[in-house]
Amino acid sequence: MSKKILILPGDHIGPEIMAEAVKVLERVDSLYSLDLQLDHALLGGAALDATGVPLPPETLAKAREADAILLGAVGGPEWDKVEAARRPEKGLLGLRSELELFGNLRPALLYPQLAAASSLKPELVAGLDILIVRELTGGIYFGEPRGIRTLENGERQGYNTYVYSESEIRRIGHLAFSLARQRDKRVCSVDKSNVLEVTVLWREIMEEVAKDYPDVTLSHMYVDNAAMQLVRAPKQFDVLVTGNMFGDILSDAAAMLTGSIGMLPSASLDKDGRGMYEPCHGSAPDIAGQGIANPLATILSVAMMLRYTLDKPEAAAAIEAAVSDVLDQGLRTADICAEGDTRVSTSEMGDAVLRALQS
Ligand code: NAD
Ligand code: IPM
Ligand code: MN
Numbered sequence: 001m002s003k004k005i006l007i008l009p010g011d012h013i014g015p016e017i018m019a020e021a022v023k024v025l026e027r028v029d030s031l032y033s034l035d036l037q038l039d040h041a042l043l044g045g046a047a048l049d050a051t052g053v054p055l056p057p058e059t060l061a062k063a064r065e066a067d068a069i070l071l072g073a074v075g076g077p078e079w080d081k082v083e084a085a086r087r088p089e090k091g092l093l094g095l096r097s098e099l100e101l102f103g104n105l106r107p108a109l110l111y112p113q114l115a116a117a118s119s120l121k122p123e124l125v126a127g128l129d130i131l132i133v134r135e136l137t138g139g140i141y142f143g144e145p146r147g148i149r150t151l152e153n154g155e156r157q158g159y160n161t162y163v164y165s166e167s168e169i170r171r172i173g174h175l176a177f178s179l180a181r182q183r184d185k186r187v188c189s190v191d192k193s194n195v196l197e198v199t200v201l202w203r204e205i206m207e208e209v210a211k212d213y214p215d216v217t218l219s220h221m222y223v224d225n226a227a228m229q230l231v232r233a234p235k236q237f238d239v240l241v242t243g244n245m246f247g248d249i250l251s252d253a254a255a256m257l258t259g260s261i262g263m264l265p266s267a268s269l270d271k272d273g274r275g276m277y278e279p280c281h282g283s284a285p286d287i288a289g290q291g292i293a294n295p296l297a298t299i300l301s302v303a304m305m306l307r308y309t310l311d312k313p314e315a316a317a318a319i320e321a322a323v324s325d326v327l328d329q330g331l332r333t334a335d336i337c338a339e340g341d342t343r344v345s346t347s348e349m350g351d352a353v354l355r356a357l358q359s
Contacts, residue, residue, distance in 0.1 A: 002035040003310060006066035008059070011045040011088060012283035013293040013346075014072025020295035020350025021070060024319060025302050027354050032315045039066070043095065044074025044088035044283075054091030055098075063095055063276075068309040070302065071278035076285045097137050101268035101276055102168070103175045104136040104247065105304070108234075108254035108264060113327035117259030117336040120231065125257050130237045131183065132254060133176040134247025136268055138168045139198075141244045162198050164243065169202050171271065173209035176241035177216050183238055185216045190226045190242035190250065202243065223250070230254055251280055260335040262294025265301035267308050275309045277301040291345040294333040296323055299353055322356035329356075 007022060009015040022038070029036045041059040048054045054074070063069055074088040084090070095101075110118065110128035118125045143161030150156050173189075180187045189206040191199035203220055210218040221229065223246045229236060230250060234257050242250065255261040264280040279297030287293055300323060306316035331352050332341040344352065 002037050003067040004037050004039065004065060005305075006062050006069045007038055007040045008043040008069060008071045009040070009046070010043055010072040010074040010283060011076050012073070012285045012288035014044070014046075014074065014283050016288070016291065016293050016346050017279065017295040017298040018070070018072040020346060020353070021298040021302050023350050024299050024322075024353055024357070025070070027357055028302075028306065028312075028315045028319065031318075031357065032312060034310065034312060034315065043071065043091045045076055045079045046074075047091060048079060048082065048086060048088060052086075054086060054088050055094040059091075060095070060098060063099060067274065068305050069095075069276040070298075070305065071276055072298065073279065073281060073283040075283050076288075093141065095276065096268060097142065099274070099276065100137060100270045102135060102137040102271075103172060103267075103269040104132075104134040105179070105267045105269070105308075106132040106134060106247070106251040106254070106264060106280055107266075107304075108132065108251070108258050110258050111263070111324060111327050113324070114259035114263070114336055116338045117332075119256045120234070125234065128234055128257055129183075130234060130254060131179060131239045132247055132251045133172065133179060133239060133241040134251060135164070135168065135172040135241075135243050136247075137244075138164055139244035162196060164198050164202060166201065166205055169205040170209055172241060173206050174212075175269070176239050177209060177213040177218075180216045180239040181213065186219070186238035187216055188219045188221055188226070188237055188240050190221050190223050190240055190246055192223050192246075193220075194222060199243070206241070226250060227253060230257070255280055260294060262297050262333065262335045263300070265297050265304050267301070267304040269308060273309055275305065277305040277309075291347065292334045293346050294335050295346050295350050296333075296353075299323065299350070318357060319353070322353045325356040325359075326352045 009018040108130045115122040140162040143163040193199040255264040261281040269275040303316040303319040306312040
């Protein structure tokens with residue numbers, strides 16, 4: 001039966017990296033007879049400019065119908081002054097929330113060919129394979145009340161609310177533990193329970209969930225220490241599970257260990273494994289239009305889509321092998337290019353992955 005894939009290119013480098021990912025998706029579709037139906041829609045700044053809202057009803061309707069969604073990135077300085085409710089990023093957050101994509105998997109995996117591109121010494125990152133499991137539809141990103149209010153003395157005050165209910169913590173916990181079972185069977189839960197009650201509850205529920213997984217070891221770490229440990233000795237981690245904002249921040253830090261934020265893919269899953277797939281990076285307005293963005297995070301997100309939603313692990317593995325092959329050939333976009341490498345453009349990188357897929 002055919003599968004519907006919704007393509008949301010987004011803003012700035014979004015369309016540039018998406019063009020390469022779609023080439024790869026179309027190629028695996030024909031190589032593996034996947035019978036995919038691709039459709040496109042607007043999200044973020046592109047949608048705001050065209051329709052006045054960052055998540056148009058048509059996009060949401062198509063997203064609900066799709067078996068999987070592939071997203072580029074949204075946002076940019078030209079929309080900085082837009083009010084909070086209509087910002088491009090709200091479109092992305094709305095989609096995550098409406099589709100209940102609570103489970104965000106961000107694998108920080110070092111391709112050995114990129115050891116020199118990592119910001120850490122090669123011996124600290126050789127063999128690095130961490131999975132960050134970030135809660136994506138709750139926490140301080142979505143807590144109410146929120147806003148900017150004027151106090152009696154006339155001063156304005158900004159406020160957000162950091163909340164997690166037991167059920168939200170439990171379901172991300174189960175996801176993290178079940179994924180750890182397929183890996184090195186270690187979960188480190190990251191919180192700030194020395195200060196924040198919401199994460200005292202987080203820690204308590206993680207302990208409870210752990211009882212269902214006696215074969216998996218649970219440890220806890222405060223988020224400030226976790227940030228430090230990630231750049232001190234990242235290989236100590238297997239699965240990290242944490243809330244929305246901590247996960248956002250820690251995953252960008254983890255990205256640099258792999259050589260570039262342009263290498264980190266992600267999956268955002270609902271309870272049934274339906275998902276949205278996107279690179280962890282943003283729309284990189286500073287390099288947009290130059291043809292230099294690294295498309296590999298988006299291409300690797302296609303691999304995650306094949307693995308987690310479409311259940312085509314062979315096709316997923318083929319993409320990952322093709323990426324590795326291209327890196328073996330010394331081909332590098334600017335962000336991962338070192339002396340002796342061959343620097344290629346965004347589209348040359350996409351073409352190289354296609355050639356490697358074929359061979
Ligand atoms: P960013 O991730 O866009 O860029 C940070 C730095 O990384 C920049 O120097 C950029 O050039 C570089 N970079 C990012 N992706 C790259 C790639 N594929 N290849 C090479 N270099 C790359 O973060 P930012 O600058 O803080 O945010 C820019 C915009 O993107 C903002 O509007 C932000 O809200 C948005 N954003 C969107 C998403 C998303 O759509 N999922 C994620 C993060 C940020
Ligand atoms: C990400 C981004 C988003 C987030 C923004 C653009 C809403 O930084 O996907 O990592 O904070 O979740
Ligand atoms: Mn982020």
